[in-house]
Amino acid sequence: MAENPPTTERAPRQPENAPDADSITTDAPLPEGPDRRDPQDVSELFRSRLHLLQSVPGALQHLFNEDVTGANVDPLVFYVAPLISVTIALMACTVLPLGPALQIANLNIGLFFILGIGSLGVYGAVLGGRATMRSLAQFVSWATVVALALISALLLSGSLSMKEIVQAQLDQGQWFICYVPVGFLIYFVGSMAESHPAGFDLPETDSGIVASYVAENRTNVTGFRGELHVLAEYANLIIVAGLAATVFLGGWLRPLASYRDRFPGTSVELLDVLPAIAMGAIAVYCFRLAAKQPARNRRLAATSAGCFCVIGALALAGALFAPGRVMQGVHGAFWFIAKVGAYIYCFRWIRSRTSGFRFEQSMRLVWRILIPLAFVNLATAAVAILASQDTGLPMRFTTILSTLVTLGAAAWFTKHQSTERAAPILDGE
Amino acid sequence: MPSQYIPILIVAILTVAIPIVCLVAMKGVLPGSDVSGATPELSEDGNHVEETARGEYFDRFYVVALLFALLDVAIVFLFSWAIKFSQMGGYGFVVMAIFLASLLAGLAWIYKKGALDWT
Numbered sequence: 001m002a003e004n005p006p007t008t009e010r011a012p013r014q015p016e017n018a019p020d021a022d023s024i025t026t027d028a029p030l031p032e033g034p035d036r037r038d039p040q041d042v043s044e045l046f047r048s049r050l051h052l053l054q055s056v057p058g059a060l061q062h063l064f065n066e067d068v069t070g071a072n073v074d075p076l077v078f079y080v081a082p083l084i085s086v087t088i089a090l091m092a093c094t095v096l097p098l099g100p101a102l103q104i105a106n107l108n109i110g111l112f113f114i115l116g117i118g119s120l121g122v123y124g125a126v127l128g129g130r131a132t133m134r135s136l137a138q139f140v141s142w143a144t145v146v147a148l149a150l151i152s153a154l155l156l157s158g159s160l161s162m163k164e165i166v167q168a169q170l171d172q173g174q175w176f177i178c179y180v181p182v183g184f185l186i187y188f189v190g191s192m193a194e195s196h197p198a199g200f201d202l203p204e205t206d207s208g209i210v211a212s213y214v215a216e217n218r219t220n221v222t223g224f225r226g227e228l229h230v231l232a233e234y235a236n237l238i239i240v241a242g243l244a245a246t247v248f249l250g251g252w253l254r255p256l257a258s259y260r261d262r263f264p265g266t267s268v269e270l271l272d273v274l275p276a277i278a279m280g281a282i283a284v285y286c287f288r289l290a291a292k293q294p295a296r297n298r299r300l301a302a303t304s305a306g307c308f309c310v311i312g313a314l315a316l317a318g319a320l321f322a323p324g325r326v327m328q329g330v331h332g333a334f335w336f337i338a339k340v341g342a343y344i345y346c347f348r349w350i351r352s353r354t355s356g357f358r359f360e361q362s363m364r365l366v367w368r369i370l371i372p373l374a375f376v377n378l379a380t381a382a383v384a385i386l387a388s389q390d391t392g393l394p395m396r397f398t399t400i401l402s403t404l405v406t407l408g409a410a411a412w413f414t415k416h417q418s419t420e421r422a423a424p425i426l427d428g429e
Numbered sequence: 430m431p432s433q434y435i436p437i438l439i440v441a442i443l444t445v446a447i448p449i450v451c452l453v454a455m456k457g458v459l460p461g462s463d464v465s466g467a468t469p470e471l472s473e474d475g476n477h478v479e480e481t482a483r484g485e486y487f488d489r490f491y492v493v494a495l496l497f498a499l500l501d502v503a504i505v506f507l508f509s510w511a512i513k514f515s516q517m518g519g520y521g522f523v524v525m526a527i528f529l530a531s532l533l534a535g536l537a538w539i540y541k542k543g544a545l546d547w548t
Contacts, residue, residue: 141493158515386518
């Protein structure tokens with residue numbers, strides 16, 4: 001929050017007759033006179049200074065935009081495309097396990113299902129007029145890298161079922177990020193590129209007028225159908241984060257899951273108290289913050305955040321004394337959501353810190369560095385497992401060696417890239 | 430086995446049905462696009478569309494498509510191999526290493542040929 005420049009003051013209003021985003025596509029004459037109410041003004045009413053609820057009026061505002069059907073589109077395809085996006089994305093969500101018992105469908109091929117269904121989602125983008133050959137080419141390239149990175153973790157898990165992958169991490173006493181850290185890094189970059197929040201790619205433009213279809217000024221897909229695309233986009237974000245949390249970060253397990261000391265005389269484990277304490281501390285912090293706020297809506301926002309944390313802390317603390325299944329469910333969901341939130345936070349954080357990759361930079365990165373590196377990572381991880389099996393050395397020792405070898409290979413691949421040539425950017429379409 | 434997929438089927442039906450209901454409802458609430466007086470031509474970036482999607486493409490995309498098809502088949506193979514890896518031991522590693530070496534030799538060759546030079 002502190003990093004953000006204060007954006008609460010509105011930019012100086014444009015002169016009355018300046019074309020705004022709506023008129024770029026529709027060529028509609030702007031309504032004139034003082035009666036015209038900018039949609040932004042409506043969202044201004046809802047907007048707290050903390051921007052906590054801004055997405056709600058933002059979404060409402062888009063819902064009531066004019067639903068434009070282009071002159072040069074196939075109406076059926078154009079109307080069905082958002083449905084494809086959103087259905088595919090929400091179907092993939094069903095396999096993510098929030099806790100040992102909190103999973104809509106426990107498939108024995110869960111990971112495979114997510115990857116397979118997820119790659120169908122690109123149809124929604126292409127048919128909806130949001131994607132080009134260029135973004136398709138990027139999507140398939142990055143999907144290859146992501147799958148290769150996941151396979152390095154599968155060597156350890158021995159199962160495709162999301163539940164059993166987490167169970168394997170519990171049994172082996174380590175999250176897989178500790179065994180295949182380079183695999184996780186490759187997955188992180190790959191998933192960032194694939195779900196494009198990260199400025200890797202402006203999937204649908206070459207001029208950059210429309211920064212992203214999640215951005216404010218969407219030109220092609222408007223109104224409710226545009227919102228569906230946005231919903232699918234965010235669902236995809238949660239899916240890639242949930243996949244990372246499950247496969248690399250231990251899913252619903254807490255850190256140090258195999259440390260099981262209990263409070264004497266009770267069945268409460270020592271470390272299970274920490275989430276409740278942390279939530280309580282955040283609540284106290286929010287209330288103290290609220291007392292210091294000068295503006296009323298800011299006080300309100302901080303107080304309600306504090307109340308949410310109190311409810312969370314009470315739920316987490318109460319679950320300690322509940323039966324084992326409830327306890328595991330509540331705490332599992334807490335850890336899973338915390339991991340997914342942290343992962344998405346890192347996405348947005350990096351997005352705000354970096355400029356985008358151009359198409360050819362992205363393709364060079366994926367085909368010349370990351371795909372060879374993912375294969376090397378796979379091989380070294382396999383050798384580490386074999387060495388540990390045959391010699392009896394602990395896995396953490398062999399995987400440190402294999403990680404060092406992989407990092408060396410990464411350095412070599414990066415060093416042997418030809419220096420950037422000053423060739424003109426080829427126009428792909 | 431198929432009973433595992435019933436929840437997914439229910440989710441799929443719901444996620445198709447709810448947006449359709451909403452879209453139809455919104456159609457009733459909102460004025461259609463003919464109100465603005467002109468049906469706009471859609472394009473990605475505000476430029477006019479010059480040709481249809483069936484026009485010619487930059488041939489580099491075909492290379493990507495071929496490479497993707499090759500690697501993706503290899504990846505499907507790798508998935509099943511990875512699951513059983515810890516039970517196969519050194520034999521599994523050697524067999525897969527031979528397969529991947531032949532695949533990656535091809536990748537190295539096209540790298541040398543310059544097919545991956547994205548300029």
